[in-house]
Each structure stands twice: as structure tokens, then as C-alpha cells.
Amino acid sequence: MAIKSLESFLFERGLVGSYAIEALNNCTLDIDVNHYVSRLLTNKREQYLDAIGGFPTSLKMYLESDLKIFKDFNITPIFVFNGGLTYNQLEASGHFTAASASASISSTTTSSSGTNATTRSNTESVLLQRSRGWTQWNNLISSNQNSYIDQPIQPQEPFRHNTTIDSKAYQNDLIAYFIEHGYMYQVAPYSSWFQLAYLLNSAYIDAIYGPTDCLMLDCVDRFILGMEFPNKEFRFIDRSRVMKDLGCTHEEFIDIAMAVGNDLQPTTLPPLQIYPVPQLFDIALEMVLNTGTNFYAYQLSTTLQNDSKENIQNYQRGISALRYMPVLKDTGKVELFVQEIVVSEEDSEKNNKDGKKSNLSSPSSASSSASPATTVTKNASEKLTYEKSSTKEVRKPRDIPNDVHDFIGQMLPHEYYFYRSIGLVTGKLFDAIVTGVYPEEPPLGGGSSTSYKKLVSKSVEIFKNKEINLLTQPINRYYQIKQIKQVKWYAANEPTTLTNRMSPSMFETINHLIVKTETSDEKEFSISEFITTINGSSNMAKDFISEKVIFPNSVPIESKLNSPFNLLSTNFLRLLVLLEFFTFDFKEKLLEPTRWGEVFLKLNELNIDSKYHESVIIFLVFLKCDVLKLDEEVQPPAPSALSQATLRSYPEESLYVLLITRVLTLFQVDQKPSNYHGPIDKKTLIFRDHLSFIKENLNELFEAVLISSLTSGEFNRLSLDNFGWARKIVRYLPFKLDSPNTIMAMMWEFFLQKYLHNGNAKNDALSLVATEFNTYKSTPNLDEQFVESHRFLLEISKVMQELNAAKLIDENVFKLFTKAVEFTTTALSS
């Protein structure tokens, strides 16, 4: 998030140095992904992303061009992601209330909500702009209702404005990209820029590319703030020079940073919250220099004000997080990164106490930081030298208090942090265990539909309870008693308590399921291979139910899961058992597919392209959840993107279009990176939310199953180094990537609408799509994409046939879908 308004201030003051990129030749550069992404996706970019969903394609474009330059100069980048959030950050992001307050603010107007641009949190701004975008869009639609026939309207109001993009959402996609291209990455246990500082200090890297927050660390002398590739330059900040120029001590600087708002303490504290953001740092600095303001003292002195208690608390937590931030050390353990303080030897004891009582970071300001004046009067300097000669300086680490968990978060086992660091888990479940809250935040489409809310409440039984049990069982028993709740944005006051304890535990019920094939270490896991393996067995119960459990240490390595393929297959089978695609009873030695499982096992037989397998599973689980029939309107109904004219003249075909667009939300159009600006469709987006929710939950359940298997010791964890984990395991994890955007669905929607109105002329319809979606840039092979997505529809249609045969879906839905696909076939082949 960076220290508010500091960057522009430094530029104005000319305190940002620049170097030619050559200067970084051969170096290892650590990059804070949060900071980096916020530089790449500035305000003007990806403004309509939130209206279509999916991964910001332009990000990939910028990333690729940067990586190319790094390569030219032989710079080795290491990307460091942010991990868990500290209490201050959680509160600011609305974690504990699932952003319900922000969601409600966004529904009212800005003026009445009582927040201004300075005090509003990023989450609030994001939701506010999103709702503004949709409101404008609705108005636009209704005003154009009469004129709109088949020419889709383009939205005018951006859906993102002046907010930082949350890089967390795209973490998995980025990690997948880094693994694929062989770049190094790491997910920090908490703050990413602290991890950078640790790596720099322990000489693993040569330079860091991070946010202005790095100025708060006195162990970082200089860091890179930005890259200007067109000029082949980079911009950097030199700490000592900045401090000298500002004329304040390091402690005062930290005080200012805490007051204006920074990554560790995101809210702007009084008296600064009434000023516009761009001037914050400037004003705060003036106050310190001219009136000797200490912002902590200010908070203490205004105890009568409403929020003063929280402000003091936030300030203290911010400072403390700065002093004691966990980092992943090279020993593989997560420990606090405690900076040293300078104390004079003889006063060591006394000063230590005084130092403790100071809200400023170091007791000996004169020696540890630049003094405000360049020259000192004779008397004063004599005095100083005298003082110096009499005492020796000692560096010692700070004392660590006993309630670090109150401002950072409770500690998890090192092993869990390791899995987070390699991107094996997204970490949302870890955060839930640490904070006691699993937030269900509003999805892109707002989530007002009853079916989505139903899905959220159903997820407790289907996914969440199992996940929590699997993850709390192997760790400190405090977590087995700790209450963990699902908090929903639409009813933040009515949380659902998740069950940590079951007997027998979830792991015990599935740990006899083992898929062990004689495969090479290199065999890649895929759902298709998994199906082949399962179908290859003549007696499932015999082949996949193991008499003995394999996790104890006494079991020899050979009998454990010895290849990544076996590890992932075993846990995928367990996942399917938990999803009731298979029934399993250890006592009865029973393992057989349910009707859903039978359909799943047929995917290879049906010649479904293996790249669609994951989508099909998501689709099956969605149908199994049974919250919304495929042809059922969401409640309350969302406005259709089709025109009134279409809906009235072609009711039957409109229904076809509905089914087609819904299924196509599973299909990602092959795009060239670009900032999207084209038609949008809320109805389709809302349906996408459903599938996206299913996918996220499938991912988390699989993560939980996998972690329970790994921590118990079923897999030889010593057999891989970090790159091995990434390349052989993380890379093949299913359900990791963001769900597709709605572009392909919309292309078909408007294609078919035009086709209907234009006397069934395909070419006109295609050229309409080409112009409306600007495809000459983004999708050069439009025809090919239509053919490809049509193939996808046909494959889904095969699956539907099986589902119908197994009586798992309504026959009417099946017939309707078949007709709909036929309709697309005629349209495309006309």
C-alpha cells in the first residue's frame, strides 16, 4: 500500500535518484509483487475488468516486456508475494465483517456515508466504484431501452477508479506463469517487503524493488522504487539522503508514516484525515518540523473523540508490527524479524527501559539517524564528542513481548508457512484459522441473488467444515477448540460457526484411500490421467483401499507415496470421496462411484478434451449443489443484456442464448493482452460468480486434503527442493487459476442476437462482434475462437446427455440445452 502521498512528495523534492538499468547488470533483484503490480496496473488500466471478471490480460503483457529487459541485462528477478495480513490490515480490508460495512456504504451515496477519499479504505473504494459503475450502467440501459435492438451499448463509467488492484486475487495465475517460465518466486508469511529486507540483509539478493514503506526500515539503505523501461532507467531512493533532506529523525519519520497511513497501519489518523490525500505527507512533515508535533501524543491527547481508542490501538499495532514482523528465514522457519537498537553500554539497562517506553523506534536518536543540521555549533559538538567518548555503543535486538499474536496474528506451524511460501495454498483458509473468521465477500456481480446466497450457506456443509477439520486436526490443539466462523457480507451479524471437531476426524475417514501406481517420478498429474488410472482398475476397492495407513514414521519410505503423481492422485480421489462422487466404506471394503462419479469417469470415453476436464467437474459440482437450474432465472432477476426487441420477438431463442452464455462462462477466450473496453453483461457475470465460487471452494478443499496428507507424513517431503515442489506439484494443482471472463459468452450472445435480427446472416453478425469487442487487437482469430467454443458446447452437450441418462438433471433442461446447441450449430454453419 505504501506510505500515503510520500512518493509524489519525494519526486517533487527531487529525492528520487535515477540510474541507467545497466547499473543492475548481473544482479539478483527481489521484487515486491504487490508494489510491482500496483505500478503496472495504474488507475487508467483495466477499468472494466470488474465487470467481466477473470485475469487482467494486460498485466501479462507488461510483465512479459519487463522480464525481457531483465533478461537482456542478466538481472535475476525473484518475485515475493504478500502472505497473511496483520490485524490492522485485516480490519482495514473488512476481513472480520466480510466487507459488509463497505458493501453497505457502496449502496448509499458517497456524501451521506460520511467518509471522504482520505479515510476510505481500499476495499470501500473498490466496492463503491463497482456499484457506481453498475448504477450508471442500469441508467444507460433503461434510457436506451427503446433504441437498442441488436447493437450492444458500451458502458461509460469505469468499474475501477483510483484503487489499487489486489494482487492476491491473481496470485495463483502469476505463480503459474512464473513456474512455467522458470522464474523464482516466494510467498512471504506476512508482509512481502519485510521478506525483501530479510533477504537483502542475509545477502541472498543484491537489490530490492519495493514500496516506500521500506523507508521505515533502517536496515534498508536504498531500494528501487520504479522502473522506466522506455528510458532504460530505474528510480531509486537512498534512505540517508531522504532523511537528511526531510530534516527529521528516523523516529519522527516513522511517527509521520503511522499518522498518514502506510502498509502496516492503513488508516489516516487525526488531525490529518481532513486533508486531501496528495498533501498528507507534506502537511504532516510541516507539523513535525514547525510545531514539534508527535502524532502518538496527539492521539493520546484527544481521548474524548469517538475513535481515539481505535486510533491509539492502530498506531500501537502498526509500530509493533514494524518491530516484530515474521519472515521466512533460510532455515525454513518463520521467525520474527527483530531489528537491533543501539544502546550505550553503561546505560544499557536503563536505556533499554527508557527505550521500551518510547513510541519512537530507537532511544539514541542522535547517533542512529541523521541530525537535522549539517553543521553544529562548537559548544554542542564538543558536548557530543564528550558524550561519545564516555560510553560505548552496543547493538542488541529488541525485547519481544509476549502478545505478538495480538497485532500480527496467531502462529501456525512452520510447515504450513512453507506450503504457503511455495504457493501450494492460497492461504485464505490459513487466515481463517488464524483470525477465526472465514469471510465471504460480495462477488463481482454483487451476490444479491438468492441462489448465490444459498450456495454460500451450503458451502459450509459441503466444503468448509471438512476443510477446517482437515487443517486444524494436525496442528496445536488450541486450534481444534478455537471457534472459526463463516461471516457473510450480507449478514455479518449472523456468522455460521464451522465445526473443527468431528469424530472420527475427516482425515481418519479418508486416509485408507491410496492411489499408488508404478510410475516414474516425472509423470505429470492431470485429471485425464487420473481417470485413466481409476478406470484401469478392475477392482477399485482392492486397488485403492489400503489395509494399513501409510502416514506413521514407522512405515518405510518405499511404502509411502513416492511420486508427485501418486500424491496428487491419492488426494484427488479423496477429494472426490468427500464430494460424494464416490462412496467409500473402509469396514465394508467398499469403494465405488456414485452416479455423479460415473459420469465423471466417462470423460475420457466421451473424448472430452482434457483441457476442459476441470471445467466439467466445476459444472458437475454446481449442478450437484442444486441451487439454480440451468434454465432458471436468478432471483431477484438481473436485467438481460439482450434487447427488449429480442426478448419479445424471440422468446424461445432468448432462452437458448441464456443457456449458451451460462455454459460458456466456463470457456476462456484466447485473448491477446489488452485493456478491455467493450460490452458488459451483468446477468452472465452473476452466473459466473456461482461457478467461480464453486471453483474457489474446490481449490480450498483440495488444498486442505493435500495438506492433511503431507503434514501427516504420507509423502517423502525430502525428495524435492523448492523448485521441485513448484514444478512437479504446485504446477499441476487443479482449480488454481482464476475463472474465465465473460467475453466469449457475450460474444456468442450478441452474435446470436444480431443473427436473429438480421435474417440469419452470419457474416454481419460476426463483424458486429468484431467491431464491438475490438477484436482486431485482442482476438485476431475470431472465427477460430467461435469454432473452438462451439466445440466446447458440443462436449458439454455430451456430458449433459450422460447426466440425463443418469437422471441427474431435469429432462426438460437437457432437451432445451440440446436444442440450444443445435441453434448455435446452425447459426455458425450458415
Added chain:
Amino acid sequence: SVSLEQTLGFRIKVTNVLDVVTEGRLYSFNSSNNTLTIQTTKKNQSPQNFKVIKCTFIKHLEVIGDKPSFNSFKKQQIKPSYVNVERVEKLLKESVIASKKKELLRGKGVSAEGQFIFDQIFKTIGDTKWVAKDIIILDDVKVQPPYKVEDIKVLHEGSNQSITLIQRIVERSWEQLEQDDGRKGG
């Protein structure tokens, strides 16, 4: 807009049109009769005090402190529960009887001083009652308005003992009244 339910439990300070201030927690807001009920005692105290204020009588309402965490019907610690009507009836009868007894000790349309004199005498002599605006003690002595020492009359002859006692009581009472008056003035 917010559900009215959420107003429950707020600590508020109500200033009415006479500038009388009441502080407490919002217990109920009734749009059906346009009143606001405030619980003026602390939560865990028993018995409780309340004040029902008519909304038109409110000049200004101010929230003290933060939003309560328990602002819904479900979370109130006073919730309507079963009321035994018989019990209410019984209590009413009992208190009417008790009040009647007390009522006899209050003079109708008498001055505050008069009532004070009566109370003081009653403390010492149980057989003291009002007859119209006169205080009658032991059916022997009468004190008439304005109840000064001069106003003590003997009804029957030969009860000097009691009369001196009553004189002393009345005298002392007036002294006390004047003191109180002086204090008020200062």
C-alpha cells in the same frame, strides 16, 4: 436506510423541550404511539428504571459513545417474556391498599410546610391524622393552617403533656424549614 431495530441499545442523551436531560439506553421506539422508551439504569441493575418520552417532546437526541454490538431484538438482555396476568392483578390490589394507607397521611390541598409538620409529628406520635386541613393528634390536639406554634389548639382539657411535646416538635420543624430555605437561597 437502516432497520429501526438497529436503534436498540444505543446509549443516548435526550434533551426535552424543557431542557431536562435524560440519559440511558434506548429500550424501545414505538411509532404506533410515537414514544421513545429509555432504560435509565445500568444494565445489570435490578430493579430497573425507565422513561417513556413522547417524541414531540424531544428537542434533541444525541448518541453517547459507540454503536452497541447488541442492537437487535434478539440480543437485548431484557426481552418480553411470559407475564402472569394474575400476578399483575394481585400486585395492583396490594399496592392500591398500601398506597391508600399512605394516602391517609397526606393532607389534601395543604401547603408543603403543613405536610412537613405532619410528617414530623407522625414520626413521634403514631396516632396523627388529617381532618380536612387540620392535623389531629391523639384526637386531643389540633394544628390548624398555617401550622405555626400559635396554631396548636387543645381539643379536650387536661392534656398538657402532649401539647408541650407537640409544641416542641412544631417549633423544631419550622426551624428546620427555615434552615432549608436559607440553604436554598444560598
Added chain:
Amino acid sequence: MKGNFRKRDSSTNSRKGGNSDSNYTNGGVPNQNNSSMFYENPEITRNFDDRQDYLLANSIGSDVTVTVTSGVKYTGLLVSCNLESTNGIDVVLRFPRVADSGVSDSVDDLAKTLGETLLIHGEDVAELELKNIDLSLDEKWENSKAQETTPARTNIEKERVNGESNEVTKFRTDVDISGSGREIKERKLEKWTPEEGAEHFDINKGKALEDDSASWDQFAVNEKKFGVKSTFDEHLYTTKINKDDPNYSKRLQEAERIAKEIESQGTSGNIHIAEDRGIIIDDSGLDEEDLYSGVDRRGDELLAALKSNSKPNSNKGNRYVPPTLRQQPHHMDPAIISSSNSNKNENAVSTDTSTPAAAGAPEGKPPQKTSKNKKSLSSKEAQIEELKKFSEKFKVPYDIPKDMLEVLKRSSSTLKSNSSLPPKPISKTPSAKTVSPTTQISAGKSESRRSGSNISQGQSSTGHTTRSSTSLRRRNHGSFFGAKNPHTNDAKRVLFGKSFNMFIKSKEAHDEKKKGDDASENMEPFFIEKPYFTAPTWLNTIEESYKTFFPDEDTAIQEAQTRFQQRQLNSMGNAVPGMNPAMGMNMGGMMGFPMGGPSASPNPMMNGFAAGSMGMYMPFQPQPMFYHPSMPQMMPVMGSNGAEEGGGNISPHVPAGFMAAGPGAPMGAFGYPGGIPFQGMMGSGPSGMPANGSAMHSHGHSRNYHQTSHHGHHNSSTSGHK
């Protein structure tokens, strides 16, 4: 879960139904919302009305005070009120009297007219004050009634039981017990679940301890203590038994055997069992707010207790082990390497019931073979064992009332030993190979410092640079890294792949140790540390809260003050080299500017924000001011004034740091020769009032220096002519 949802649904349905049944109309007031602030539906209205009706019904028969719209107050006995009135509440008072005559009349005048009963219509009732309302009367009343009737009932029950004594071997259903003669609908037992809220905790208030012990509630205890509903306990009260099951008698025997086992445990040394059997935990630590919100402050203690328990401790006996990980060797060694004293083939046999001695034995000793002789327990026994162990280990330090100490003599001593935490190691790292973080950091620092000296600064800055509006773009020449240029190192990459990996690193550490060990045959096999070794808290070096590291208000302000003065001192010395630092202070105090209210000049910083809402910080533009040669001559005079006022370097009346008005930046400009216009800044306190500073006026040739001390103790003025 499903059941819960269904229940909730049905309850809302019934509520709706109830609503339609009731003929209660809203008294003609349309229930719609005129303003956008709140909305209200019939459901809410009804709930609110119920609340008020309930209160009023309970106030019948108590003394109330009615304030009528004229301000007169009447007190009297509330005998009736009209719940249907639409404009206020109609009230009937018995024995009314005037409590306060309000503005106008004398009491006498008003009192004259009162009768025995007074009906005040709602439109006149401005306020109705209800005092001393006891809302628990119904409960008390029921109790007293119940006590009267119970003995009789008990006798009847007794007789009936005697009559049926032939049915000894049968289990009796509710229907049996309540008598087969009556016709009664069969009903299922339901578990008592506490409502959300505090009621079930409040009930115990004000009762003697004995009452509580009988009605001790397991669910309440668990929920109260841990915020967890124990799944296990739920079976205790809700189990149904199927007599027709063929295995019924077998199971019954089994059950009785287990029951006996459990009963024979006794409470000695186990606070948990003691609690469950009706010994009360002291509630005094919880105030109502806590009970109310369901937040248990003991969570911290719980955490602390866990912390101490999770610390590996060789003295401890049976450790609790998660069920998942049973049948594995467990180790008490805090080091990352788990060591066991048994050989590999023994591992399979050893269970977690191995004796403390075996577990805690030092490395050198030959392995003891205790575990082999033990029979492995049946799974059921193991489960009980599990529970027992869990409850033994799971202790939370509580305050125990004095009279309970007798009962808990033994367990309290255990508590004591538990509450004192063992001293913690500062670093857990067992490996000798890894460098301690301290040295690493300092090494890194000195290295970067060295490199720092080689950098040519892009811009030399002296004192205060004025802000330049254009950003300076100047390229640095030379190297970003100083002397030591980085070079790509493949080893680094490999290192990165191996480090940050707890498995590999701990194995390395283990092997390292093994190499150093002569008797390598005795070395234990390597195991990866189990995740449950990690406590939910971070390692600390002192037993204090982070909050204690922050100063109190005075200290913080003082610190800021000192810093501020120091800066002024330095900047003065810097600006006027020939001057005495003492002068600097006084100058600092003097260099103020006249300042009007916030309305003095249009303010560039305001940007439409409400002024004065918080402490506004108001910059302003003074008239250009010029340096005059006569100024230094005035200095001594002013200096003496300063001395008179007790102004040495530090004024005795030091205002709060952020309230002080001081020049700071202007002083830097003061050193320049010639007239230089400069911008001054003036602080204002949180109240929005301009700070109390000194003022300086100029009138043509004559100058008045008017100095005010911060607290206005003393004023003096001097005037000089050119």
C-alpha cells in the same frame, strides 16, 4: 446444520403466521417510512410494541411520575394505561400528587384540584418515568407457587412408582413414567440448548452456590469456557437406545463396564471432572458485558495455558496427541530433530502410553523396553484414555473461591505449577551451522555502509532545500552497488532452491550433528517435526505486552518537546553562526506572526473541508518581511527580557508540543542577507484556536516588540528608534 436451517425457517413461518392471526392494528398510523433514515416493517413494529407493552404491564402497581406537556410532574400509583392509544400513552394514576409544579403555578394551586384518580390522556403525557421496575417478578412468583405445590406432587409420584415396581428390568419411557392411564401425545426429548444471548448465564445470578451445583450445565460450561459446543456431550442427553437391536444386551454390558470405569476415576486431581460434577467455577472474573457478548476473557488464559502445555517438557507424562497421529513415536525434544530412544523395529509397537521415563530418557542410555510389554488397548479404551488425557492436560487457571479450596486441594496445586510458565529459550535453532541472525544483520549492514560511501550524490543538500516544483532528473554515474558489483551466481540460485525449506534444512542440520557425533550408530533416525509442536503464540523474550512499550501521554509530549527544542537549537546555531544558542531560544519564541481567526485569509489548504472540525492546521501567508540591520542591536534587550521572564534555554512553561507556535523554517531564512520574503507556518491546537505565540508589529520607523510569555504571566515591551 440442515436441521438448524429448517428450524429457523419454521420459526419465521410461525412468526409470520402469528402476525396474521393477531388482530392488532397499528392504531391507524400508517406504517410507512417518511424519511430515508430508517425502515420499519410490521414485524419490527410488533416487536417494539411488545417490548413497551411488556414493560408497562410490569409497571402496573408501581409509583410512576408523569410529566405533562406544561412541565408539571405528577406522581402516583400506575393503575392502568392504554396500550392502544396512538398519540402517547393514556395513563391512569391513583392518589396523584404534584411532584413539581414546573414553570407556572404553585403546588398548592394545582394540588387543590386533584381527585383520587387522575386520567391523563396520551397527548398530554410528555414523559412517563417508571422507577424500580422488577422484571423478574413472574419468575419469582412461579417459584414461590411451585414450592408450595411440589411436596404433594412428589408423594403422588412416589406412590405410582411403588405400584409399578415389577417392571424392574425394563427401561421406562416418558410415557411409562407419566402413567399409562392418561392419554398423552408421545414426544421426543430435545436437548436443551442455550439461547443466543446471556439469559442462561444470568439465571444463576444471585443464587446460592448450592442451587447452581444441581443445575450445573455441561453445555453452558463448555460454551462459556471455550466457545465450543462439545459434540461428545450432546450425546449424553439425547441418546436413544434401540432395545430391539440384537446386540442390545451385549452393548449394555459393555456400556456398564465402561461406565464403571469412568465413575471410578473420581475427581482427584482433575479439575475438569470436578467441574462437570457440579463444582462451580468462580464467575467473578466475568462481568455482565462479557457474558452478554459471549466474549470470554479467559481466552487469553487459555492461550497462555496452551502455550505452556505445548512447550515440550521432558518432565511431563502422557502428552496429548491428536488422534490422527496416534501410533507414532513422539518426542519431547524441543529441537527440530525428533529423536527416539527406540530402534526402528520397536517404533511400530510403541504407543503414546510409553512411560514418562522412557520418553524423557537421555540419549546415551540404552533403550528401555517398557512399551513392548504393554498390551495395546482396545479402541474404546483408547478413546477414553484419549479423553482423559485431553482433560488432564487441558487446564485453565481459574480463580477459585476460598470455600472451594478444600474440595480442590489437589487440583489447585497442579494449577499453580501450570500457571507459572517455564522459561523460554531465546532461540530455538539447534544447528551450529547457521549463523545467528545478529551477526548476519550487522555484517550485511557494514557491507552496505561501505558501499554507500562510494556513491556520488546526485544533489547536495544543505540544511533546508526549498521545494522545487519541477522534479530533478539527474542521472547518477558510477555504480548503484558501489565497489562490489554483483555477478550472477548459479550457486545462489541453487541455494535459493534449497533454503527456506524446513524439511531439507532440518535434515541438513541433523546430518551435520550426526557427523560431529562419534558414536554415530546410536544416532536416532531423522524425523520431520510434527506441526502440533508449534504453539499458537510467537516466541517472546520478556513477559510483557507490546502495549507496555509505549509511553504515556506526558512522556510522549515531553519527548516531542525536547526533540523540537533540540532542532530549534540546531537550526539557530546553523543560521546565525555568531549567536549565542541561548538567544536562539528566545528568538524562536519571538518570531511569531500576528494571526487572525481562521477567516483571516482564503485558505489554499481548506479545499472545502469544514474548518475547525478537528484541530485545523492553518498555514497562512504573511506580508513580506525584511531584514533590518537594527535587529541585532535589539537582541540584548530582548535577551534580558527573556531572562526576566525566567527564560533560559528552556521556558518553565512548556506547552504541549503540538500546541506551540514556532517558526522552525523561517529561522533558516533569517540568516540570509537582504530582504527575503518567506513563508511562515503557524500551528494551532486541537481546539482550533490559534496558539499563544508572540507577535511582532511594525509601524513605519518605529518598532514595537511585544512579547508575551506562553501563559501570559508577564508582558513587557520596548521600543527603539532608528
Added chain:
Amino acid sequence: MTTTSTTSVDGRTSSTLKATLSASGPNSNGPTPAVLPQKPKLTGWAQAAAKALPRQQQQQQQARKDDSVAVQPANTKTKTIASTAPPANIKGSSTANGSSTNKKFKRANKQPYNREEVRSYMHKLFQSYTAGEKSHSMKTYKQVLSETASGRVSTATDWGTVSSSKNKNKKYGCLSDIAKVLRNQ
């Protein structure tokens, strides 16, 4: 056939039951020495019984329990033996049966608020006063007012708050400060 067993019913011997009953004093809530040692036994027994059941059966029962809606909640903790009261007793009649039911309920759930009964009672009460005004030497405030000196000067009942203040025509006008706080949360 399914038998329901609870902690309060010990069916193994009638003598135990008798002991329990005779032990409980006039107020069956009060603990007596004879009751306490009994309690863990029952707990232990039920605990064991729970364990002796196969898991699946338990689950089925759990499910069945969830589906059923009990006619009346019962508090199984009390030592008193449940006597099922006819629904009419919920209204709080004062028969021995009814009060014992109430007593049983006291701990588990306060009985629900009897809205209709309270309203009709209050209504009747008010009627009795307003209808028989004279019998109680009843005066209304209006009468009192007219008899006093100030009464002749007409007193405005509306203090002009509604019309004069900013809350004009707003139903919830006086709650605006609360609304502000709620919005800013």
C-alpha cells in the same frame, strides 16, 4: 421400538429411582447429598451408552432428531420427572400441573411473551377505569387543567417541536443522530 432414555430416568432398578425421588426434597431443584454421587453415575452411563451405539445408527438418529419438531421442549437436567402438560397449561393456569411445567421450563427457556393475554388484560383494566370514571372520583387532566388558573390561559400541547425543528415531517426525526452513527459504522 425405540426407547427414549434420559439422564433423569434411571431404569435399571426401581429402587434407585425411589432413592432419587425420596432424596429430592420439597424443592426438587435443591441438591441433597444423596443426589450428587448419583449424578456422575448417570452421566457415565449415558456416556457409555452413547459409545456403545454404532456410529451410523447415531447419525440416523441425529438426522431423525433434527427432522422432528418437538411438541414441547423438555429440560432433561431437572430431577423432577416430566409430566406432560396439556397445551392449555402454557397459558399459565395456576394448577399444580401447570406451575410444575413452568418450573421445568424456567431454566431452559423463559416462556414466550403472552402478547394477546397481556393486551386484553390491559385493555380491560383501562376500560374499567375509563368506563367507571365517577366511581373512583376520577378526574381527567383536562378537567384539572380547566380548574386551575393556568388552565384558563390555553396551554398549547404541541410545543412546536415538530413544526419548528429540522425534523419537520420526519417520522424518525429525533433519531437522526443514531442514524448517523449507524451509517458511519
